[in-house]
Amino acid sequence: MLSFLRRFAPAVTGVLNGLDKVRFRGTVRWWAKPAGMMHFLSKMSVLLMDFPAFAKDTTARVRAAMEQAALEQERPIHYLAAKTDKEERARAIAQRDGIKEGLVAVFTCLEPAYTYRVYGVRATRKLALKMELGKCLHYYHYYLDPQLGWLHTRQQTWFPFTHMICLNGREWLARQMDAAGLAYERRDNCFASLEDVKKTQALAHKQLRTNWPVLLERLARRSHPLHAQLFPVPTDYYWSADTTEWASDFMFRSQEDLARWMPAVIQHGMRGMNSVDVLRYLGHPIPRHGGVNGNFQGEVFTDFKRRPEGVRLKHQVKKNWIKLYDKQGTVLRIETVINDTTDLKSYRAKENVPDGPKDWRKMLKGVADLHRRAEISQSANERYAASLAQIQEATPLEKLAEPLCRRVTWKGRLVRALNPLAAADAALLKAVNDGEFLINGFRNRDLRERLHAATKDRAVLRRSSASITRQLRLLRAHRLIEKMPKQNRYKVTDSGRQQITALLAASSANTEKLLGAA
Secondary structure, eight states: HHHHHHHHHEEEEEEEEEEEEEEEEEEEEGSHHHHHHHHHHTTOOOOOOHHHHHHHHHHHHHHHHHHHHHHTTTOOEEEOOTTHHHHHHHHHHHHHHHHOOOEEEEEEEEEEEEEEEEETTTTTTEEEEEEEEEEEEEEEEEEETTTTTEEEEEEESSSTTTEEEEEEHHHHHHHHHHHHHEEEEEEEEEEEHHHHHHHHHHHHHHHGGHHHHHHHHHHHHHTTGGGGGSSSSSOOOOOEEEEEEEEEEEEEHHHHHHHHHHHHHHHHHSSSSHHHHHHHHHHHHOOTSOOOOTTTOOEEEEEEEEEETTTEEEEEETTTEEEEEEEEEEEEEEEEEEEETTEEEEEEEEEEEETSOEEEOOOBBBGGGGHHHHHHHHHHHHHHHHHTTTOOOOOOOOHHEEEEEEEEEEETEOOOOOOTTTTHHHHHHHHTGGGGGGTTTTTHHHHHHHOOOOOOOOOHHHHHHHHHHHHHHHHTTTEEEEEEETSEEEEEEEHHHHHHHHHHHTTTHHHHHHHHOO
């Protein structure tokens, strides 16, 4: 990440890493498999032959409880076709009714889901329970939560009554910044600028320390009030992170700055990255020979799409992918999406022996491993950003020299233009660009020793020091150097180093080669 920021320092104001959209799945473990479901029916004294009627009655009770709760809050309930944009419809209702907090609307929709069905086994002439893909009604609850912002839940209305909760980390972060009194400019689902990037990043990291089961249970009980009454004993959901999106947003100073780099960024992603790069970015081990692991079974592909709001580049490995796209004109987003944790590892104890020894084991989808998923996603984003730092821009020398060759105003005073080909200015540029000053910077005295003859005469030293001070002011006005914090030292800016190096190289270039190039 640092290499990217150094490479694009003149154009980028900061980077924000954190959760974007997260979809949690709430599962009742009794009902997750046929054997557990059979045990539940036994506890409830329900025969398999009576299961269809029992399930139908339970579904009716669940639906009635959800609808009654919505009516008590005087919120609308609408049936929508499966392909309807539910969030867009909910936002329109919130705007129409002036909803600032609480339940916005409830939508019902017939959608595919894994459900239970009773069937006969010919060999044993007995009934059995089978889980298969079918269709049932789902209830979507859209909320404006005071802590989390915009979110929605999705409740299946047939056994196993799977519950989904979809949060947005950027929505949540906006509420956190409001509470902390931090100013920001928000555009859709990203931030174009932040008052304090460091403090905002700390708030984003704080999200990962959430007690997820407590938070998610609160949200689930609000939209599914009958849940606790469906069991002979109190039963909470087992919460897993079905899908996580972890985004790194690089905030550019202007649309022009981002637009200037996007063609090179896209070209690098399309032509400069192969399957091995994508596998490495997403955490897959790469053999010493540098090729694809012989045991890898899956597909790796890159997809480019042009959207109304910008362009999107997507590198996918099986069900996980890393995306690159521009948002709202000034934000370059790198985002890792994890849907499948099969190939990922986490350092943990065995699930059934929580106090046992820890080792690198297969990552679980449970929220206990969410911090590790964030760590893997951040590493993927950083590797991708580091590769982008290698991009080179073919900037004409004229474009680098032109700003330096005109007068500028600095702190209310007019400052002369630089002449990079004049002996005095060229000597000054060469002195400040010395590699010796790269890390610790330079002082007035350091330049005086290089640009003026050695003397012990105090009057001459004062005149020389004053001359260097004026030259430092000249370089600062043209943004070639900047003062180091809390020190009487200066360093060359990243953009200044590019300009100075190019100008010095041009001034010492071989005339025959230049004429030949012309």
